[in-house]
Amino acid sequence: MENTVINETVFTQLLVDVGDEMLPALVEVFNEETTERISDLQALMTNLDNDKVAQNCHSIKSSAGTYGALIVQQHAEELEVMAKSNNTADVQVKLPLLIKSLEDAISALTLKCH
Known part of the structure; x- marks a missing residue:
């Protein structure tokens, strides 16, 4: 996987599919x-609930892929598996990485649309 916040190929295809407007x-x-x-x-980092983490990560994984946020998608997929396996220690380590990658994706997508 390329080391960019937003995959250009996926984003360009989305642009073709939905249009500039x-x-x-x-x-x-x-x-x-x-x-x-x-x-x-962030709330789940304080009161960890693996079921809720898995649910959130499943949703994030799908939408991130649509916009080309492949790093987000990868983190979300890994976290979903960890949470479903009740691997709480790894979930606690990985959650901040997912949050950071989500923040980076929001910034990058905002820049692409302005």
Whole structure:
């Protein structure tokens, strides 16, 4: 996997699929939903609930892939597996990495649409 926040190939295909006019609105929805998920994940760092972590990560994994946020998608997939396995110690280590990658993706997508 390339070491960029947003995969250009995936993002370009999304742009082709939805068009110049629709893409900024879709990115705004992604950013709003992702900001809410970051809050949820930060709360889960204090009161860890592996089921809720797995649910959040499953949703994040899907939407991140759509926008080309492949690093986010990878972190979310790994965390989902860890949480489903009740691997609490690893979940606690990985959660901050997912949150950081989500914040980076929001910034990168915002820049691409302005």
